[in-house]
Amino acid sequence: xxxxxxxxxxxxxxxxxxxxxxxxxxxxxxxxxxxxxxxxxxxxxxxxxxxxxxxxxxxxxxxxxxxxxxxxxxxxxxxxxxxxxxxxxxxxxxxxxxxxxxxxxxxxxxxxxxxxxxxxxxxxxxxxxxxxxxxxxxxxxxxxxxxxxxxxxxxxxxxxxxxxxxxxxxxxxxxxxxxxxxxxxxxxxxxxxxxxxxxxxxxxxxxxxxxxxxxxxxxxxxxxxxxxxxxxxxxxxxxxxxxxxxxxxxxxxxxxxxxxxxxxxxxxxxxxxxxxxxxxxxxxxxxxxxxxxxxxxxxxxxxxxxxxxxxxxxxxxxx
Numbered sequence: 001x002x003x004x005x006x007x008x009x010x011x012x013x014x015x016x017x018x019x020x021x022x023x024x025x026x027x028x029x030x031x032x033x034x035x036x037x038x039x040x041x042x043x044x045x046x047x048x049x050x051x052x053x054x055x056x057x058x059x060x061x062x063x064x065x066x067x068x069x070x071x072x073x074x075x076x077x078x079x080x081x082x083x084x085x086x087x088x089x090x091x092x093x094x095x096x097x098x099x100x101x102x103x104x105x106x107x108x109x110x111x112x113x114x115x116x117x118x119x120x121x122x123x124x125x126x127x128x129x130x131x132x133x134x135x136x137x138x139x140x141x142x143x144x145x146x147x148x149x150x151x152x153x154x155x156x157x158x159x160x161x162x163x164x165x166x167x168x169x170x171x172x173x174x175x176x177x178x179x180x181x182x183x184x185x186x187x188x189x190x191x192x193x194x195x196x197x198x199x200x201x202x203x204x205x206x207x208x209x210x211x212x213x214x215x216x217x218x219x220x221x222x223x224x225x226x227x228x229x230x231x232x233x234x235x236x237x238x239x240x241x242x243x244x245x246x247x248x249x250x251x252x253x254x255x256x257x258x259x260x261x262x263x264x265x266x267x268x269x270x271x272x273x274x275x276x277x278x279x280x281x282x283x284x285x286x287x288x289x290x291x292x293x294x295x296x297x298x299x300x301x302x303x304x305x306x307x308x309x310x311x312x313x314x315x316x317x318x319x
Contacts, residue, residue: 008306012299019295020073024066027284027291069288079285083278088289092271098167099270101182102189103259107252109194110201117198118205119237122213133202140199145192149265152188163187167268189266193259197251204247208240249305253297 057065072079078088121130157165164185171181212218213236221231260272267273271290278286 110197
C-alpha cells in the first residue's frame with residue numbers, strides 16, 4: 001500500500017504542476033490591473049503606479065513571473081494581497097475556520113440524510129416511502145442553492161423571526177451563549193448546503209444498494225441465518241459505499257466552490273466570499289492561491305477515494 005501511495009503522489013506532482021501553470025497563465029493574461037484605481041485617481045502620480053508594478057514584478061515576462069510565484073509557493077509564501085494589504089496565507093487562514101465549520105457541517109448533514117434514507121428506499125423499492133423520498137430528492141437537487149437560501153431567509157428570518165440571516169464572525173458572547181449564537185446563524189446555510197448534498201447522495205446510495213442487494217452473496221448470507229440488520233450493514237452497505245465514496249470524495253472539494261453563492265447570500269466571511277471579493281477587485285494573488293488550493297483538494301481527495309476502495313472492498317489490490 002505504501003508503494004501505491006508513493007506512486008500516486010509522484011503522479012500527482014506533474015498534475016498539480018500543470019494545473020498551476022494553466023491557472024497562472026489564464027489569470028496573468030486576463031484583462032484588468034490591480035492598480036487601475038491608482039491610474040484613475042488624479043491625486044496619485046503615475047510614477048507611483050509604475051513603481052508598484054515594478055516592485056511586484058507585474059511588468060516582467062510571464063515565465064519569469066510564474067517561476068517566481070512557484071518558487072515562493074514552494075517556500076510557503078503565497079503572495080501579498082493588493083487590496084487587503086496583508087499576506088495571502090494570513091488572509092485565507094482568517095476565513096478558513098468559518099468555511100470549514102459551515103461546509104463540514106453541511107457535508108456531515110448530507111451524509112446523515114442520504115445513507116439511511118437511500119438504503120431504506122432501496123430495501124423497499126417502489127413503496128410509498130421510496131416514491132416520496134425519490135420525489136423530494138429530485139426536487140432537492142433540482143433547486144439551486146441561491147433559491148432555497150432565499151426561501152429559508154424569507155421563512156425562518158423574516159416571517160418567523162427564528163434565525164438571523166446575516167452571519168457574524170464577531171459575536172459578543174462567551175461560553176454556551178457563544179456556541180448557541182454560532183449554531184443559530186449557521187443553521188440556515190448548513191441546511192441549504194446539506195440538504196442539497198443529501199438529495200444528490202440519496203439517489204446514488206439508493207442505486208448502489210439496489211445493485212448490491214440482489215447479488216448472490218447477499219442471499220447466501222441470509223441463507224446462513226444472519227439477521228437482516230447484519231446482512232445489510234456488513235454485506236450490503238459496505239460494498240454499496242464504493243461508488244458513493246467516489247462521489248463524496250469529488251463533492252468535498254466541489255462544495256467549497258459551490259458554497260460561493262451560499263456564502264454571498266448569508267454574508268458568511270468564508271473562503272467563497274473572499275474569492276468573490278478578490279475577483280471583483282482583481283486581487284490576482286488571492287485568486288491564484290484559492291483556485292490553486294481548490295485544484296489541489298481535487299487531486300488529494302481522489303487519492304483518498306482510491307485508498308478507501310481497498311478498505312471497503314478487500315478484493316481491490318493496491319498495484
